[in-house]
Amino acid sequence: MTVGVKVVKAPEMTVWERLYLPMVFKGLAITFSHFFRKSVTVQFPEERPEYPYGSRGLHRLNRDSDGRVKCVACDMCATACPANCISIVGQPSPWPDREKMPETFEINLLRCIFCGFCEEACPEDAIELTGIHDFASDSRENMIIDREGLLAVYDKTAPSRPRRAGKTASEGASNVEREGSLHA
Amino acid sequence: MDLLGFVIAIVKALIVLVLMLSTIPILVWSERKLSAWMQDRVGPNRVGPAGLLQPLADVVKFLFKEEVMPQGAEKWLFVAAPVLTLVPALLAFAAIPIGDPIHLFGREVTLQLANVNVGILFVFAVGSLGAYGIVFGAWASNNKFSLLGGLRAAAQLVSYEVSLGLSIVGVLMLTGSLRLGDVVDAQAGTFFGFVPRWNLFAQPIGFLIFTVAAFAETNRAPFDLAEAEQELVAGYHTEYSSMKFALFFMAEYAHMITVSALLTCLFLGGWKVPGLEHIGLGPFLFGVVQTLAFAMKAGFVLFFFQWVRWTLPRFRYDQLMTLGWKVFFPLGVANVMLTGVLLLGSR
Incomplete structure (x- = not known):
């Protein structure tokens, strides 16, 4: 046999352990000590846990400093989307600095897999x-x-940066991470 | 029996029934709270203060759930089984006294439904009938998981019942009576002036066997083999829904109440509190304190039941049978012989 077989034996129990009852009482003592511990439950709607930095949730469409929608309806997000949940209809933009803006921009959140x-x-x-x-x-x-x-x-989440500090420099009034303030 | 006696008996029966049925929701609540605290959780806290109305919400849910009967089920037994499980548990309490006789309307009223001279045998006989409900329900469900659960319940029954019977023989030898009131009376007073004269101290081995067997009798963890949700879905009550399931659920708690009261009577001195008679309470207050003492002792046993449930993992059923036949049966016999020798020696 090419594979070496290592026989692992269960450790022998001492007489004290085999009596079982002392160990039962030890177990009871352990569970009893838990009576007085602080609960780890987060009462969700009232309390919010600290979410890890970079956790991905609901999308938002950013505005530029003039309050216009930043999107230029290039369709690249819809192309990149593996779940095919983004549908964009573009229209000519009224502003001179860009050609297009989205007429409709829909995300089906049931299809979205929040991959980013x-x-x-x-x-x-x-x-x-x-x-x-x-x-x-x-x-x-x-x-x-x-x-x-x-x-x-x-509008609800600005000016906090959703996930990555300093990613969108154009917005950069403040570099303070304000993940927590999203849920405040 | 005259009219007054009849009325008293009816009233007592109602009180016992209502007390037991209203203790069950409290137990359901405490079970959930205790398990939560042991697992560093909060437990029910939304319905009513501290979640106290949660059992009420459960009852409403049970009542409005759909009744389902599986195809090929044995109709009569399927319907009868939950009742057959619950009724013996409630019935067994009839022979358990909860206090000294009191004087009411110029007559002596015993604080128990039926002062049977074979009280212990009655409780054992009726209480064990509950296992039939489980076996019937399991078989009538026409479901393999239910059947396996019922099979285990039967295997469990024969394994622990013998030890359960043997465990109290020592107590009976000390008392010389099968009347539960007499057993409690024999536990009044103290050993050496400070240890209560409870059978817990006179019969420690019997107490141990009885306690372990009581867990098996009530189908509670670590001996809830008939249910064994990890392997058998829900065991014998897999196919039960709505109020029929609720009856099984209530039966488990009713069994717990009965067994705790029995354990208190047999081993924890019943309503006897050592030294209470020296305090000089009036006869009425004396009786109240005694009954409260009984309730507290039984309440502690109930707490212990739940404590153990959320501590120990389930036994395999071969382990239960090994424990029943190879450990507790010899231990029980040895205990009887030891008690006999000691009794002879002290004569």
């Missing part, structure tokens, strides 16, 4: 993921978030 590829793909840093995760709904229709909804998420 859209954020990676975006050349304008227009789409970003926030740390918000509790956006359940009672209908499928409500789980499709549109342009206005995404902008509203920005």
Whole structure:
């Protein structure tokens, strides 16, 4: 046999351990000591846990310093999306500094896998993921978030940077990480 | 029996029934709270203060759930089984006294439903009937998991019942009576002036065997083999839903209450508190304190049941049978012989 077989024997129990009852009382003592410990439960809707830095949640569409939507409807996020959950219809932009802006921008949150590829793909840093995760709904229709909804998420979460400090320099009024303030 | 006696008996029966049925929700609540605290959780805290109304919400849920009967189930037994499990547990309490007789309306009223002269045998006989409900329900469900659970319940029954019977023989030898009131009376006073004259101290081996067998009798962890949710879905009550399931659920707690009361009577001195008669309480207050003492002792045993449940993992059923036949059976016989020798020697 080429494979070396190592026989592992269970450790012999002492008489004290084999009597079983002393060990039972030891176990009871352990569980009893837990009566007086602090509970680890987080009472969720009232209390919020500290989420890890960089956790990915609901998307937002960023605005530039003039309050216009940053997105130029290039469709790169929709192309990068592995779940195919982004659909963008572009229209000519009224502003001279860009050609297009999104007419509709919809994300199907039920299909989204929150991989963050859209954020990676975006050349304008227009789409970003926030740390918000509790956006359940009672209908499928409500789980499709549109342009206005995404902008509203920005309005709610700005000026905090959702996940990466210093990533979007154009916004950079402050470099303070404010992950926690998202949930405040 | 005259009319007053009849009325008293009815009232006592109602009190016992209502007391038991209203203790069950408290036990359900405490079970959930205790388990939560042991696992560093909070437990139910949304329904009512400290989650106290949670059992009420559970009851409403049970009542409104759909009744399901599996295809090919044995209809009559399937419906009868939950009742057959619950009723013996409630019935067995009838012979358990909870205090000294009191004087009411110019007559002596015993604080127990039936002062049977073979009280202990009655409790054992009726209490063990509960296992039939489990076996019937398991078999009638037409489900392999249920059947395995019922099979285990039967194997468990024969393994612990013998030891359970043997464990109290020592107590009976000391007392010389099968009447539970007499057993309690024999435990009044103290040994050497400070140790209560409880059978716990006179019969430690019997107490140990009885306690362990009581866990098996009530189908509680670490001997909840008939349920064994990790292997058998829910064991004997896999196919039960709605109020029928709730009856099984209540039966488990009713069994616990009965067994705790029995354990208190047999080994923990019942309602006897050493030194209480020297304090000089009035007869009424004396009786109240005694009954409270009984409730506290039984309450501690109930707490112990739940404490153990959330501490020990389940035994395999061959381990239970080994324990029952190879350890506790010889130990029980030895205990009887030892008690006999000591009794003869002290004569």
